[in-house]
Structures are given as structure tokens and as C-alpha cells.
Amino acid sequence: MKGPLPGRPNDDPHIPVLIDAIVRECAPIHGVWLDGTLGAGGYTRELLKAGADRVIGVDRDPLALQMAAEWAGAYGDRLRLVAGTFSDLDELAGEPLDGVVLDLGVSSMQLDQAERGFSFMKDGPLDMRMSQDGPSAADLVNTADEGVLADILYHYGEERASRRIAHAIVAARAVEPITTTLRLAEIVAKCLPRPKPGQSHPATRSFQAIRIAVNTEFQELAEGLAAAERALKPGGLLAVVTFHSLEDRIVKRFFQLASGHEANANRYAPARADTTARFEMVTRKAVAPDEAEIARNPRARSAKLRVGRRTRAPAQTLAPADLGLPEIQKKGRR
Numbered sequence: 001m002k003g004p005l006p007g008r009p010n011d012d013p014h015i016p017v018l019i020d021a022i023v024r025e026c027a028p029i030h031g032v033w034l035d036g037t038l039g040a041g042g043y044t045r046e047l048l049k050a051g052a053d054r055v056i057g058v059d060r061d062p063l064a065l066q067m068a069a070e071w072a073g074a075y076g077d078r079l080r081l082v083a084g085t086f087s088d089l090d091e092l093a094g095e096p097l098d099g100v101v102l103d104l105g106v107s108s109m110q111l112d113q114a115e116r117g118f119s120f121m122k123d124g125p126l127d128m129r130m131s132q133d134g135p136s137a138a139d140l141v142n143t144a145d146e147g148v149l150a151d152i153l154y155h156y157g158e159e160r161a162s163r164r165i166a167h168a169i170v171a172a173r174a175v176e177p178i179t180t181t182l183r184l185a186e187i188v189a190k191c192l193p194r195p196k197p198g199q200s201h202p203a204t205r206s207f208q209a210i211r212i213a214v215n216t217e218f219q220e221l222a223e224g225l226a227a228a229e230r231a232l233k234p235g236g237l238l239a240v241v242t243f244h245s246l247e248d249r250i251v252k253r254f255f256q257l258a259s260g261h262e263a264n265a266n267r268y269a270p271a272r273a274d275t276t277a278r279f280e281m282v283t284r285k286a287v288a289p290d291e292a293e294i295a296r297n298p299r300a301r302s303a304k305l306r307v308g309r310r311t312r313a314p315a316q317t318l319a320p321a322d323l324g325l326p327e328i329q330k331k332g333r334r
Contacts (some may be wrong), residue, residue, distance in 0.1 A: 006159045015297040018241050018305045021287045022101060024052045026237045029097030034055070034231070036086030036224060038064050041071065043101050044079065054078050056093050060085045060131040085131075087223035090231035099237040100228040104221065104247050120185035120203050126178060128211045131214025137214050141184060142177050146170045148328060155326030156218070156246070157209025165191045165206060181207075208244065218325050221247065225254045226317045229278060232310040237282065239307045245327075248286065248304050253323050255279060255308050258316075278316065279308035 019042065023029065035043045038059035047055050056077060057072075059065055065081055072079050073147050084092045086102055128137035141149070153162035157245075165188050172178060172187050185203040192202040212218060228238045242248040255261075258279040260316040286304035294301050 015300070016046060017103065017297065017300040017303045018287065018289055018293070019043060019046045020293075021289075022046075022239050022241075022307075025199050025238055025287065025305070026099060029099065031233075032093075032095065033101065034058060034089055034093050034097050035101050035103075036089050036228075037103040038068060039103065040064070040083070041068050041118050043103060044068075047099075047101070048078055049077060052078075052099070054080070056080050056082060056097075058084055058086060058089060058092055062132055080328070085220055087220045089224060090227040093231050096233045097228075097231045097236055098233060099239070100232060101239045101241075102221075102224060102228070103241045104217070104243060120181045120201060120207060123180055123182040126181055126184055128207075128214045130215045135214065137184075137210050138177070138179050140171050140214055141169060142179075151328045152213045153206055153209045155209075155328060157205035157207075158214040158246070159205040159209060161191055166326060167280075177283045200247055212246075213328070216266040217244070218250065219320070221250055222254075222318070222320055222325055225251070225323075226315070229258065229310065230315045232290055234310055234312040236310040237307060238279070238310065239305060242304050242306075243302050250323050250325065251306050252286070254318065255281060255306055257318060257322060259308065274315040275313055278313040279310060281306040282309050 007170045020204075022043070023046065023254065027050075029047060030054050031052065032054045033047050033052045034056040035047065036058050038044060039061075044055045055075075055078065057068060060083070062083065065083055066180075068081055072081055082092045085209035089100065126136065126138040126141060129135075140152075144152075146169075149169060150162045150166035153159040153165055159165065168187050168191050169178065169184075172183075178184050178187065183209070185201070188203040188206045189201070195202055225238075233236060233299040240251045243253055258277070259281050260277040261281070283306055286306055288305075289297075289303055
């Protein structure tokens with residue numbers, strides 16, 4: 001999630017989260033880097049400032065690329081902007097990379113625009129599409145089978161009341177299509193207890209789950225990690241910033257498997273054959289923001305950074321089940 005760039009006014013919402021930690025853990029930064037989630041350009045500009053020879057900025061959101069065109073020219077040939085998803089980053093790069101940074105989830109820029117339909121803080125159309133094309137959140141909410149909705153809410157949002165909420169959504173859409181963010185938030189909130197002071201809005205988990213489903217975020221993440229592995233030179237660095245436990249679990253699992261540090265949960269199981277590590281861990285555990293960064297940017301509170309260094313071992317592609325991706329059964333629609 002991107003949030004105000006260093007040196008910008010305090011009302012600029014696009015501060016690159018954990019950028020100081022990325023620069024520190026990846027030092028010295030040099031060569032060609034790819035920013036897989038360009039957003040407002042916070043990571044890209046800091047990578048160029050820190051010593052990257054060139055940066056390839058990739059984003060699936062046309063608005064991000066449109067906004068970047070206003071400042072990208074100042075960097076000349078050092079910056080190339082590309083439309084696409086980071087699941088294709090090796091093909092989009094078109095050359096071996098010295099580093100890849102992935103900043104997962106929705107950006108502050110997207111959250112703060114009511115017309116994008118990501119947030120229930122302001123009323124807007126129920127959209128949530130990062131790429132601004134394909135089926136929207138309204139399409140999903142108004143057509144998906146009740147069981148599919150329940151599975152999405154449970155597996156992608158860890159919402160315990162998933163079945164109750166899914167049933168309420170189906171009942172409400174039978175009366176009138178659900179087309180706005182506040183209408184959906186109202187339906188969800190009525191299914192849950194009133195939050196206590198300091199607790200998040202009752203619809204937070206449901207909105208997260210629907211957004212992940214609309215943008216196939218977990219599949220993109222799994223494929224993006226594999227694409228980064230293929231694209232990185234030996235010694236190249238992969239830095240990933242996550243914002244909730246589900247994302248971080250997938251990234252942690254990827255690095256465990258890729259570095260040969262997977263724990264054997266069953267001591268009676270046959271010993272695993274030695275695995276040639278495809279990554280060496282730069283961060284032994286996830287790096288979290290310090291209190292000063294959280295004070296500057298409260299949205300950074302849940303962020304975690306993991307960094308790995310590519311070895312010379314051949315790239316491999318892990319199955320989604322190996323990474324623990326939740327599987328949603330595609331039932332019939334009604």
C-alpha cells in the first residue's frame with residue numbers, strides 16, 4: 001500500500017511504506033529494478049534516488065500510469081513505465097533484473113477515491129477493480145451463488161460470520177441490486193455486533209475479501225513471486241511488502257520453500273530430500289514499521305517486509321496448494 005512521499009505536503013496520501021527498510025535491507029541498490037506496483041511512484045523514485053541505474057514501473061491501474069506520466073520524464077531513460085500485472089513481470093521486464101519490489105494490496109490512492117468503490121468510508125459505486133476492466137464487485141455481489149460468497153468471505157477475509165453475511169446479501173439483492181459501497185457496508189454491519197471503541201468497521205473483512213476476489217489477488221501474488229524468481233539474476237533481490245496475515249502467509253511460505261527452510265511438522269514422516277535453495281533469506285523474519293513510521297502513516301501499522309536473494313539454482317514454479325492459497329469452489333450462479 002502506498003501512502004505522502006518524503007518531502008511532500010502532509011496532505012499527500014502517498015507515502016511508500018517501509019521504504020527505508022527496503023533501502024537498508026537491499027543495500028547497495030544498483031542495476032535494473034522492477035517496481036511491480038508503481039502506484040504513486042514512491043518506491044520507484046526512492047529506488048532511483050538510492051542508486052538503481054534504471055527502474056521498470058509496472059501497474060495494472062491505468063490511472064497510476066497516467067499520473068506517473070506527469071513526473072516520469074524527469075528521469076529520462078532511467079525509468080520505463082509498463083501497463084500490466086506483476087504475474088507477468090518477467091515478460092514485461094524483457095531482461096534479467098537486479099531487484100524486484102512488490103507492494104501488495106490496494107493503494108491509498110485507490111482507497112481515497114470514492115468513485116473507485118474500494119472503501120466504505122465514502123459512498124461510491126461498488127467497483128473495486130484495480131485494472132478498471134472486467135467484472136466488478138457489484139457483478140460478484142449480485143450474481144454469485146450464496147455458497148461461493150460465503151467461501152470468499154471466509155477464506156479471503158477470515159470472516160467468521162461469512163454464511164450469515166452471504167445469506168443477507170442474497171436476500172437483499174433479491175429485493176434490489178446492491179450497487180453502492182455504503183449499501184453493502186450497511187448489509188454487512190447488520191449481521192455483526194456493533195464495534196467497540198477502537199475496533200475496525202464491521203464490513204472491513206468483507207470488503208477485503210470481495211476486493212481480493214475481484215482482482216484475483218492471491219493468484220496474482222503466487223504467479224508474481226514465480227515470475228520474480230524467473231526474472232532475477234543470481235544475487236538479485238526480491239522485496240515484498242504485505243498488509244494482512246493472508247498475504248504474508250503466502251509470501252512466508254514461498255520463501256520457506258524456495259530457501260529450503262520448510263519446517264517438517266511430522267517427525268515420523270520420511271525425511272525430505274535435500275533441496276537446492278533458490279533464495280537465501282536477507283531478512284530472517286518479517287520487518288515491521290517502527291513507531292515513527294506508524295505515527296507518520298497509520299496505514300503502515302500492519303505492514304511486513306520480507307526480502308530474499310536469488311541464488312544460481314534453476315527457477316521452479318510452486319503449485320498454489322503448496323503456498324497455501326485458499327481454494328474457492330466455483331459453484332453455479334443464480
